[in-house]
Amino acid sequence: MSLIGDHVRRLDAYVDRLQLRGLAEAGVETSQQREAAAAGARDATTTTTTTTTTTTQDVRRAARRTGRAQEELGSVHPPLLAAARALSGGHTLKPARVLDHLRRVHRLQQAIQTAETRYTEYEDKDAEEGDYDVPAREYTTSLLWLVASKATVQTFAAVMSSMVDETVPLSDGIWYWDEVLGSAFYSGLYTLQTAPARWASYLISIYRNIRQMGSNDNGNNARHARRGSSAEDLSVGSGLHDGTTLMARWRAFYRLVHHSVRARPVSSSQARELVLSPFQLARCRARASRSGLRRLREMTACAVGLLMEEGLLFDVADEDEAITPPAIITPDAGPGASAAPDPAPSSSKKHDSPDEWRDLVSRTTVLMQTVLQHVNNLDTDLTGFEDNVFSTVGSGIRAMEESLVTIDETAGTGRSPSPTDQAYLVIQLLIDVLEHHLPHQQEQSRLLACNYARPSRLVRYWPAALALLLSSSTVLNILTSRQAELLTWLRELGSTVSDFWTNWIIEPLTRLVGTIRHDEKSEVALMSKNSLDADFSSLERMVVDFVRTRPSQDLGLSGHPDALDLIRQGVRQGDLTPVLRAYERDLQRPFIGAIRGDLVTALLIQIQKTKVDVEVAISGINSILKSQELVFAFIGLTPSILVSYATVQWAAGLLGSRRGLRQGQRRSEIVRSLRTVNRILMSSLPSQTGVLSYKDHGLLICEAETLRRRAERVLPGAIYHEFHEDLNDLLNVRAGIAHQMKVVDQIRWTYSKWIYS
Incomplete structure (x- = not known):
């Protein structure tokens, strides 16, 4: 809910506490007095028979008269109650709905006045007969003022909301003119944007002068002839209508335009246009527009503050206080109806008097009407606006009081002004505010805002549109001549995007999922699975065969029963001592060892040993890679993810949807x-x-x-x-x-x- 809506809700709650108590008091008072009248009638039956019969007939006759009047007044109570409920609820209504309810209540004025007139006549007769009854019209008056008060609150909310909504967008216009005046580039751009409008205005003024001079041609020629004007001046307008050649007509038209421009009166604003440069003139207009928006904003804001501080000056209780509205007791309530407790808190004692808060509602209505009439007058300053509002409100209150006195004198009753007439006068003022003053003020405010607002989109963007239009042929030629290249670029771009998506996003994701699921196809390996075992077995066989085929040579294991097993274990641990001994011996006689082949065999065995050592190292590296296989999968996927994320972020920022x-x-x-x-x-x-x-x-x-x-x-x-x-x-x-x-x-x-x- 808006801030204005909060204030309206508090005002509506206060009106409920104040008005419903009056309704309860009116209903209770009427019921009690009917009980007293009935008790008096029962006491009268204990007297003599003749007196009793006469008194009973008078009481019944008076009761019938009063009952008919109450029925006439009671027929207007349901519409009033419906309007009061519709205008309640603690939320703001649209002005059209408030106006509709007020018109319905206003149509009941004739019926209420007729019923009250008859009821007053019956009261006078009852008073002459000594059987006076308090009028039930107090209940009708209370209902009528309940509707008027709630309608005033809703109208107050409509006026305040309208002015606030009008003031808020003005700041954007002021910021626009500040930007134009704060930069020479934007000032020059604004000068270019408004140049066609300035030239159009200048040409239109010249055209109007030509039309005016052409319409007064005959009179001007006669006057110039009497004053002895030159032949050139006399032929300015006449040459356009005679039967001369086309060239002569063009000369006459040129002389007419030249004469109209030279003879055109120059005002102060036009003189400024002639003296200042287009750039300075555009800045002057921007300053004037900004000043106008500021005046309009300050004036509307002053009206909002004045209404907030001077309108509906109820001593509003805190919104968290319990609100217990009393039961509405109608005049038709039975004698057993009890009065509801007084719901008004101590904070509402300030306006307990009906005359005080009714006058306050009336004053607020006149205040709203006056503010709407003067708020768009930008010729006055804020002090003058406030003085005009307060003086007009004072005169309006006096005029309202005089109209009430006039209405009462026309009725010829000789009593004080009726609260019912005052309520209907307030309702009529509210109807005028919602039907005439508020729409007129909104239209005036819209026109003023349009006069001082930023230029239209057509004015602001015509240079860009013109540049695009002039360069459209060049752009079309480029697109046509390079159509094949553009299509190739588009196909390559699509293919690149597709390959990137498949090779760098889909496949790495597939491998990552396979790694998580321990898929054999996705394992990382630097060597085949059984390569190391095969090389170890081959090395064992080579060493064992080398030792076994040379029993005559002392290789250090001849006396051991498990010599071959020990050799195999040594080979598994990388020990090739028998082969190295034979190799050392052959190195002493290399020629003989080469002839026998022992030296070559030892060298080949050592080469196989080197191969096994390399495979062992590679196997260790392979184990490390397998332990970090998931990490490498994420690392392989990271570049493509980063590129995709950067592309998406760039596209989102470019489209403005982030x-x-x-x-x-x-x-x-x-x-x-x-x-x-x-x-x-x-x-x-x-x-x-x-x-x-x-x-x-x-x-x-x-x-x-x-x-x-x-x-x-x-x-x-x-x-x-x-x-x-x-x-x-x-x-x-x-x-x-x-x-x-x-x-x-x-x-x-x-x-x-x-x-x-």
Whole structure:
């Protein structure tokens, strides 16, 4: 709910507490007096028979008269109750719905006045007969004022909401003109954008002068002839209509245009256009537009603050207080109906008197009408606007009182003005406000905002559109001549994207899944699975055969029974001592060893040993790779993921659909609104009572509403509710500017997590 809606809800609750108590008192009082009349009738039956019969007949006759009057008044109670319920609810209604309910109630005026007139006549007769009864029309009057009060609250909300909605967009226009005036480039661009409009205006003025001179041609020729003008001046307009040649007509047209331009009166604004350059002239117009928007914004804000501080000055109780409306007791309630307790708290004692709060409602209605009439008058300053409003409200209240007295004198009753007539006068004023004044003010405000607003899209973008139009042929030629190359580029781009997706995203993901599932096809290996075992077995056989085929040579194992097993174990551990001994012996006689072949065999065995050692090292590396197989799978997938993520982020940023960017923009808007609120409070000039002026109060309300709308899209639900409460504390001008500054600081550090993060 908006801040204006909160204020309306509190006002509506106060009206309920105040009005429903009056309805209960009226209903209870009428029921009690009917009981007293019935008791008096029963007491009268204890007297003599003749007296009893006469009294009973008089009482019955008076009761029938009063009953008929009550039935006539009671017929208007259901529509009034329906209108009161429709205008309640604690939420703002559209002006059209409020106007519809007011028109329905206004159509009941004739029926209510007729019933009250008859009821008054019956009262006079009953008073002459000594059987006076309190009129039930008090209940009707209370219902009527209930409708008028609630309609005033709804109209107040409609006027306030309309002005706030009109003021908020004006800041964007002011920022636009600040940007134009703050940069020479933007000022030059604005000069270029508005050049066709300036030339069109200048040519239209020349055309109008030519038309005017052509229409007055005969009279001008006669006057010039009497004054002895030259033949050239006399032939300025006549040459266009005679039967001369086409060239002569063009010469005459040129002389006519030249004469109209030379003879055209020059005003102060036109003289400025002739003196200043187009660049300076554009900046002057931008300054004038910015000044107009500022005046309109300040005037509307002043009206908002004035209505908030001077309209419906109820002593509104806190919204958290319990509201227990009393039961509405109708005049037809039985004698057993009991009175409801007084629901009004002690804070509402200020306007307990019906005359006080009815006068307050009437004054607020006149105030709204007056503000709507004067708010768009930008020729006056703020002080003049306030003086005009208060003087007009005073004269309007006096005129209302005089009209009520006139109505009463026409009736010829000689009594004080009727509350019913006053209520209907308020309803009529509300109808005028909703039907005429508010739409007229909205239309005027829209026209003023359009006059001072930024140029239209056509004016702002015609240079770019013209440049695109002029370069379209060149662009089409380039596209046509390089059509084959462009198609090839597109195909290559599509193929590259497809191959990248398949080879660098799909396949690495498939291998990663296979690694997680221990798929044999996806294992990392530097050598075949059984290669090391085969080489070890071959080395064992080679060493064993070498030792076995040379029993005559002492290789160190001849006396051991398990010599071959020991040799095999040594080979498994990398021990080739028998082969190395034979190799050392052959090196002493290499020629003989080479002839016998022992030296070559020893060398081949050592080569096989080197191969086995290399495979053992590779096997260790292979084990390390297998232990980190998942890590390598992720590493292989990371580049493609990074490239894909960067591409998606770039595309999202290019299209402007990235949520983080939007959230950042919204947070920056909230920070800017907080700065504006702080600036309003710091630069404000407090009144004599130490509170904000009407203009500053209105600006604060408008900026707080803007801040609320922006925070609603950023803050979570529960946090936003607390933020809404802080905004209500911020708008409490009675607490003083110092307290409001503290509330601004509290908002900054309390919600910094969502605003500045």
